[in-house]
Amino acid sequence: MGDAGIYEIIDPRFAALVNSHARLERLATGCAWAEGPAWFAAGSYLVWSDIPNDRMLRYDETDGSVSVFRAPAGYTNGHTVDREGRLVSCEHGGRRVSRTEHDGTVVTLADSYAGKRLNSPNDVIVKSDGSVWFSDPSYGIDSDFEGHKAESEIGACNVYRIDPASGAVSAVITDMVRPNGLAFSPDETLLYVADTGATHKPGQPREMRVYDVDGDSVGNGRHFALCADGLFDGFRLDSDGRIWTSAGASVACYAPDGTLLGRIHVPETVANLCWGGPKLNMLHICATSSLYAVRVMVNGHGTV
Ligand code: MG
Numbered sequence: 001m002g003d004a005g006i007y008e009i010i011d012p013r014f015a016a017l018v019n020s021h022a023r024l025e026r027l028a029t030g031c032a033w034a035e036g037p038a039w040f041a042a043g044s045y046l047v048w049s050d051i052p053n054d055r056m057l058r059y060d061e062t063d064g065s066v067s068v069f070r071a072p073a074g075y076t077n078g079h080t081v082d083r084e085g086r087l088v089s090c091e092h093g094g095r096r097v098s099r100t101e102h103d104g105t106v107v108t109l110a111d112s113y114a115g116k117r118l119n120s121p122n123d124v125i126v127k128s129d130g131s132v133w134f135s136d137p138s139y140g141i142d143s144d145f146e147g148h149k150a151e152s153e154i155g156a157c158n159v160y161r162i163d164p165a166s167g168a169v170s171a172v173i174t175d176m177v178r179p180n181g182l183a184f185s186p187d188e189t190l191l192y193v194a195d196t197g198a199t200h201k202p203g204q205p206r207e208m209r210v211y212d213v214d215g216d217s218v219g220n221g222r223h224f225a226l227c228a229d230g231l232f233d234g235f236r237l238d239s240d241g242r243i244w245t246s247a248g249a250s251v252a253c254y255a256p257d258g259t260l261l262g263r264i265h266v267p268e269t270v271a272n273l274c275w276g277g278p279k280l281n282m283l284h285i286c287a288t289s290s291l292y293a294v295r296v297m298v299n300g301h302g303t304v
Contacts, residue, residue: 006265006294014253014262017242017297024266024294027059027284028066033146034286035234036123038079038087039276046276047087048286049076051146054093059284059291061277074098075140075147078123078181078234078272088132090121092140092147097121097132097162110134110162110169116153118160120146123181123234123272127188130164131216133172135179135193159193161216172218173211177204181234181272185241185256186301189213192224192243194232208232208245208254225258234272234286239301244283246270251285266292275300 007018032052039046044061047069055071070076075092082088087100088109095118096111109132111118120140125133137157140147159173159182173179177197184191191211197204210224225232230248237243242261243254250263251270268288276282276293280300285292 008263008265011259011261017253019297022295024292027291027293028057029290031289034288034291035271036076036078037272037274037284037286038081039274039284040081042085046284047079048291051075051077080124080126082126083130088124088126090124090134092120095120097124097134110160113154113160113169113171119152119154119157125182125184127184132162133159133182135159135182137178137180175221181232183235183237185237186239191218196231196233198231206231225254230269236274237301238298240298244273246272251283264294
């Protein structure tokens with residue numbers, strides 16, 4: 001596949017969002033299942049999870065080096081960087097959402113709901129008010145592959161919000177089969193959430209839904225896009241509100257009205273991605289065994 005061949009322009013608008021000369025680079029490989037990239041702007045480095053190998057890796061953009069960031073790592077999955085520059089992590093092993101403080105201490109933000117242990121937090125975002133929102137499907141307890149096999153105590157897979165003042169955990173979305181990646185629109189009036197229920201049974205969801213957000217509350221959930229090939233797992237939005245999402249062995253780009261604009265094909269199944277680089281115009285892509293990057297013609301928004 002030639003360099004230009006990675007770009008599939010489905011809607012003419014996509015042509016202006018990518019540069020056909022921009023190459024897809026493989027920055028690192030050797031993972032069992034790469035997930036959860038998070039960009040640290042202050043240090044020009046990226047942290048991601050290699051879930052089955054129970055480790056976190058670090059790619060340093062300044063010299064291209066790759067090293068182990070933390071191992072064991074509690075089978076971390078999704079990560080984000082909060083508004084104070086701290087790492088927020090979903091941990092399958094500890095069945096919790098944790099935060100790494102500036103002094104390196106790892107503290108628990110949430111590990112239960114209504115007195116029952118969480119399943120296995122999967123992906124996480126931080127709203128501008130400091131609240132932490134995360135999905136809690138069962139992938140990390142379904143088997144020993146990505147955590148520790150166990151029964152669900154809650155008996156459901158929900159999206160939760162952690163209140164920034166009280167630390168209280170509330171269920172904000174309870175109508176999904178396997179909520180997975182999630183992201184706010186730039187103005188935070190919309191919350192996009194992937195449902196990967198099809199991993200368990202044919203006929204179950206392989207869609208992205210969108211919900212209206214009003215302060216702390218979420219409602220009016222509706223279908224946004226269907227993933228015809230593969231699954232939407234993790235995604236991020238650009239500064240114009242387009243959605244850049246994993247979709248099988250590609251990153252698919254959707255307009256805010258749900259139109260599929262185009263794809264960037266990747267040699268392996270994509271799990272998740274994030275923006276990086278000093279201008280947030282570098283897509284960092286976690287795809288099965290490897291971390292890839294490609295520079296695009298738009299800039300990322302919000303939680304990177
Ligand atoms: Mg995920």
